[in-house]
Amino acid sequence: MFEKTLMAGNIAIAEGAISAGCHAYFGYPITPQNEILEHMSKRMPEEGRVFVQTESEIAAINMVHGAAASGCRAMTTTSSPGFSLKQEGISYLAGANLPAVIVNVMRGGPGLGNIGGAQGDYFQATKGGGHGDYRVIVLAPATVQEMMDFTMLAFELADKYRNPTIVLPDGFLGQAIEPVTMRAPVTKLPEKPWAITGAVGRAKNIINSFAMEPINDQPRIELIRQKLERIRQDEVRFESINLDDAALVIVAYGSAFRSAMTAMQMAREEGLKVGIFRPITLFPFPIKPLSDLSRKVKRFLVAEMSFGQLIEDVRLSLGADAQVELVNQFGGVPMSADEILEAIEKIMK
Amino acid sequence: MAQLEYNELETILYQKPEALEEHPFHFCPGCGHGIALRLVAEIIDELEIRERAICVASIGCSVNSYEYFNFDGLESAHGRAPAVATAIKRCHPHLIPFTYQGDGDLAAIGTAEIVHACARGENITTIFINNAIYGMTGGQMAPTTLTGMYSTSTPAGRKPSLAGYPIRVCEMLSTLEGTAYISRVALHSPAAVRKAKQAIKLAFRTQLAGLGMSLVEVLSPCPTNWRVEPVKALEWLAENMLPYYPLGEYKVIDAVAALKKEDHHA
Ligand SMILES: Cc1ncc(C[n+]2csc(CCOP(=O)(O)OP(=O)(O)O)c2C)c(N)n1
Ligand code: SF4
Numbered sequence: 001m002f003e004k005t006l007m008a009g010n011i012a013i014a015e016g017a018i019s020a021g022c023h024a025y026f027g028y029p030i031t032p033q034n035e036i037l038e039h040m041s042k043r044m045p046e047e048g049r050v051f052v053q054t055e056s057e058i059a060a061i062n063m064v065h066g067a068a069a070s071g072c073r074a075m076t077t078t079s080s081p082g083f084s085l086k087q088e089g090i091s092y093l094a095g096a097n098l099p100a101v102i103v104n105v106m107r108g109g110p111g112l113g114n115i116g117g118a119q120g121d122y123f124q125a126t127k128g129g130g131h132g133d134y135r136v137i138v139l140a141p142a143t144v145q146e147m148m149d150f151t152m153l154a155f156e157l158a159d160k161y162r163n164p165t166i167v168l169p170d171g172f173l174g175q176a177i178e179p180v181t182m183r184a185p186v187t188k189l190p191e192k193p194w195a196i197t198g199a200v201g202r203a204k205n206i207i208n209s210f211a212m213e214p215i216n217d218q219p220r221i222e223l224i225r226q227k228l229e230r231i232r233q234d235e236v237r238f239e240s241i242n243l244d245d246a247a248l249v250i251v252a253y254g255s256a257f258r259s260a261m262t263a264m265q266m267a268r269e270e271g272l273k274v275g276i277f278r279p280i281t282l283f284p285f286p287i288k289p290l291s292d293l294s295r296k297v298k299r300f301l302v303a304e305m306s307f308g309q310l311i312e313d314v315r316l317s318l319g320a321d322a323q324v325e326l327v328n329q330f331g332g333v334p335m336s337a338d339e340i341l342e343a344i345e346k347i348m349k
Numbered sequence: 350m351a352q353l354e355y356n357e358l359e360t361i362l363y364q365k366p367e368a369l370e371e372h373p374f375h376f377c378p379g380c381g382h383g384i385a386l387r388l389v390a391e392i393i394d395e396l397e398i399r400e401r402a403i404c405v406a407s408i409g410c411s412v413n414s415y416e417y418f419n420f421d422g423l424e425s426a427h428g429r430a431p432a433v434a435t436a437i438k439r440c441h442p443h444l445i446p447f448t449y450q451g452d453g454d455l456a457a458i459g460t461a462e463i464v465h466a467c468a469r470g471e472n473i474t475t476i477f478i479n480n481a482i483y484g485m486t487g488g489q490m491a492p493t494t495l496t497g498m499y500s501t502s503t504p505a506g507r508k509p510s511l512a513g514y515p516i517r518v519c520e521m522l523s524t525l526e527g528t529a530y531i532s533r534v535a536l537h538s539p540a541a542v543r544k545a546k547q548a549i550k551l552a553f554r555t556q557l558a559g560l561g562m563s564l565v566e567v568l569s570p571c572p573t574n575w576r577v578e579p580v581k582a583l584e585w586l587a588e589n590m591l592p593y594y595p596l597g598e599y600k601v602i603d604a605v606a607a608l609k610k611e612d613h614h615a
Contacts, residue, residue, distance in 0.1 A: 024440050050439045054432070055465035062429035062462070066405075066436030069423050070444070074436070092426050196421035196437070198444055200400045206415050208406075208424035212375075 016151030061089030071195030091130030095209030108332020116332025117171030246275030263340035379579020381569025409451035428459020470527025488574030529561035
C-alpha cells in the first residue's frame, strides 16, 4: 500500500512524527536540522495541527511541556547547542511524568562547534543532561527509514512510560537521502485521563514536580525510579551482525555504525572474522547482551564520533578480561570505513 | 452554633468561590498573593469558566497556586509559564489558560517568554504580581526593585550604577502589536482591590472573546521582605511604588474597549 520514496533523514523524522499523531511541533532554527522545522511549518497546518517557531529552544521545550500536559503528542527538534538549552525543560518533563519526543540531530562541538555530524552528546542524552534523578529513553537510528520508524516508536514509548524520549541521529544522517517506506498513520492514541483538559465532571488534575516538604516529594521520585527499572528490563534494543564466528566485535551506533558495516565487509574479504554489536537503545543500554557476548568474544573495538563516550558504557558492560579499543573521529568530521579497517587490522594482525 | 446561623441567612453576601479549594493559603500575613488569587477565583466563578480554566503557575511564592484553585493546573519552570500557556491554548482553543507570575519570574528570567507571547498575540491571560522583590528566595533584588530600595542583595539600596533601573513592564509590553489589553492595578486599599478585580475580569473577557494577549500587573505588598508590618506595607506601596509604576490602562484595543462598554450598559 505504501510505496518507497526517496527522502532525507530530517524529512523522515518530520513525516514519522506526523504519522505517529504528533499534534504539536515547536522548534527553533539550527543547522543541521532546519529541514524538520521547515517541513513541519507546511505540514502541520495542512493537517490542522499546531506549529510554532519559538523564540528559543527553551520556549520550545516548555511549549512541549504545555502540549504534553494537556494530553497531546508533542515534539521538538534541535541540534547540539539547542539540546543543551532544552535540558532544564527535559528535567521538568521527566519530573512531572510527561511524555514527549525530543530529537537531537547532533553536530560538532563543544561550544558553537560546526554543522558536521558528531556523537559528542552521548553522555548528555543518556546520563540525564538536566538536573536531578531521571533518565530518558534514547533511540539511535542508522538509516533514513529508521529516522522515521524510531520517531514513531519514540512517541509510543514516551506514552507507555510517561517519560521523555530522545531520538539521537547525527548531522550526516539528517542529510542522508535514502528510499523510505511510508508508514500508516497511527489512528488509536492512548487515553490520558491524567491530562489537564478542563475539570469537567471530574476532580481537578494537577501536573507538577514539586512538594514543599522533601518527605512528601519522595513518593513521586520513587515512582520515577521504579519506572526506570521497568524500562531497563523491558526496552533494551540492539542488533547483532556476524557474531557467530566473530573474533573481534565492533560496537557502534548511528553514522559510525554505517562505516563499521563497510569496514566489517572489507575485513571479512581479508579473512578477518569481524562482527558488529549495535546498541539501538542507548538508554536503556544493552548491558546484559554485551556482557553475555564477552564470555565468548574477548576483543572489542568501539567506533564512535566523539573522544570516547559510548566506550565507557561498553567497558562497564563487559567482563574484566575483555580487551576494548577505541577508533574515533570527532568535531564534526565523518568517520571513514578505512579508519576502522586500519584499527581492526592493528588489533587482529 | 456558627453553622446554624449561617444556614439561617436568607441571602449570602460573601462566600468562598467555587473556584477555590478548602485549602488555607500559606502566604505570610499581609501578603498580596492571597488577595490576587481570590480575585481570580471570584472572576472564574462569575464568568462560569471553572471547567475550562487552567492555572499555569510559575516559580515564586505562588509556586503551588494550583493547589488553591478548584480546577486543572500545572507547574511551569521559572519564567516559562507564557510558553506553557501558549501551547495549551494552541492545542485546546476552548480552554482558558492563564499564567500567574511574580516579577522575578516574568521580568527577569522569563523576559523572553512574556515578550514573545505578547508579540505573537497569544490568546492567553497573564496575572503579573509586582512586589518589587524576590519573595520566595528571601528578599533579593528583583528587576522591579525601586532605585534606592533595600534588598538582601542591594544592602546599601539599589544603585543604578551597579544594578540598573527597575523595569516598567506594562509600558514595555504595550508597545507590542499582539497585546490587546494591558493594565496596572494595585492592592493597597479596598477601592484599589475593586478596580483590580475589574481589570482582571476584563483581561479574562479579552481571552474569552479571542482578542489576543491580556496582562494585568498587580502591585502587591510583601511585608516580610520589605520588613514592615502588613498595614505599613500598604502605605509603603502607595507612597513608593505608585509614583514609579502609575496605575491605569496601557493598552486597550478597540474591540476590548467595546467589551468594556457592553459591561457598563449591562
Ligand atoms: C532556574 C531557577 N533559578 C532560580 C530559582 C530560585 N527561585 C525560586 S523563586 C525565585 C524568585 C521569585 O521571585 P518572584 O518571581 O518575584 O515571585 P515572589 O516569590 O516574589 O512571589 C527564584 C529566583 C529557581 N527555582 N529556578
Ligand atoms: S515572602 Fe512576600 S510574597 Fe512571599 S508569601 Fe511572604 S509576603 Fe507574600
